[in-house]
Amino acid sequence: MNKKQPLRPKPGNVVHLEDYDPGDTGGYADKDAARELLKDNRDRMRELQEVLWAEHKHALLIVLQAMDAGGKDGTIRHVMHGVNPQGVQVSGFKVPTSEELDHDFLWRIHQHTPPRGMIGIFNRSHYEDVLVVRVEKLVPEPVWQARYEHINAFERLLTDAGVTILKFYLHISRDEQKERFQARLDDPTKNWKFAKGDLTVRAKWGQYMAAYEDALTRCNTEWAPWYIVPANKKWYRNLVISSRIVETLEKLNLRYPDPEPDLDQVVIPD
Ligand code: ADP
Numbered sequence: 368m369n370k371k372q373p374l375r376p377k378p379g380n381v382v383h384l385e386d387y388d389p390g391d392t393g394g395y396a397d398k399d400a401a402r403e404l405l406k407d408n409r410d411r412m413r414e415l416q417e418v419l420w421a422e423h424k425h426a427l428l429i430v431l432q433a434m435d436a437g438g439k440d441g442t443i444r445h446v447m448h449g450v451n452p453q454g455v456q457v458s459g460f461k462v463p464t465s466e467e468l469d470h471d472f473l474w475r476i477h478q479h480t481p482p483r484g485m486i487g488i489f490n491r492s493h494y495e496d497v498l499v500v501r502v503e504k505l506v507p508e509p510v511w512q513a514r515y516e517h518i519n520a521f522e523r524l525l526t527d528a529g530v531t532i533l534k535f536y537l538h539i540s541r542d543e544q545k546e547r548f549q550a551r552l553d554d555p556t557k558n559w560k561f562a563k564g565d566l567t568v569r570a571k572w573g574q575y576m577a578a579y580e581d582a583l584t585r586c587n588t589e590w591a592p593w594y595i596v597p598a599n600k601k602w603y604r605n606l607v608i609s610s611r612i613v614e615t616l617e618k619l620n621l622r623y624p625d626p627e628p629d630l631d632q633v634v635i636p637d
Contacts (some may be wrong), residue, residue, distance in 0.1 A: 391597035408609035415616040426481040433537035436547035515585040522591035532591040537598035
């Protein structure tokens with residue numbers, strides 16, 4: 368492993384995932400060391416989310432991408448724990464329906480982008496259209512090649528419309544995926560999470576990494592940054608993501624709206 372890599376690659380830099388250690392814990396010794404920090408982040412997130420809603424000016428879009436068993440569901444469960452569910456919308460993107468395939472690839476995505484006041488979470492996203500679609504050759508190469516630019520323009524449009532975008536690639540190692548798959552096989556309450564087809568995808572690990580590297584390189588813009596999150600350790604993954612979310616919401620300078628005038632004169636009738 369080379370020297371420690373930043374979570375956020377510089378826009379324009381070519382990403383090589385083998386330079387990023389999926390087992391990194393940022394210097395924290397263990398889960399206990401991070402517990403309080405995660406709790407603080409969640410508390411702050413709860414406060415900020417309320418102002419985001421009250422102000423109704425901005426939206427936050429969080430994109431989660433990972434290989435199978437990479438921890439997208441766990442991230443949503445742990446990081447958003449305690450945030451008012453009314454202010455959060457989670458959208459998952461599966462194999463497109465025939466109706467969706469009859470439209471451009473961003474059509475189904477756009478319908479799920481968060482409105483002002485809301486946090487939207489994408490569990491998979493438009494990036495599947497340059498990942499699985501590319502590796503499985505579901506469209507001709509010129510079609511997926513053009514999509515990086517389409518994605519950048521789409522994300523720019525959202526940003527211009529008041530949506531702040533954070534994209535997280537949950538980076539796990541191949542060994543970690545094996546362990547997590549094995550746990551799904553061993554535990555009857557987790558069997559439902561395992562599909563034999565997951566092994567077909569796993570067999571193409573190298574091709575998926577190459578596709579991810581391109582997406583992380585070509586769509587890492589100033590307005591819609593990618594973060595490469597070391598995700599072998601779930602507690603560190605949660606800490607990193609919650610910290611970035613808090614930091615981003617803080618930067619929006621959210622304000623409660625001005626109250627109606629003369630509220631101090633209001634007398635509530637008996
Ligand atoms: P998850 O693994 O996210 O919990 P599923 O097991 O239902 O949910 O997986 C969803 C599947 O849909 C994945 O295999 C993913 O690659 C696939 N998928 C998502 N978007 C697309 C797309 N645009 N084209 C083809 N397949 C897609």
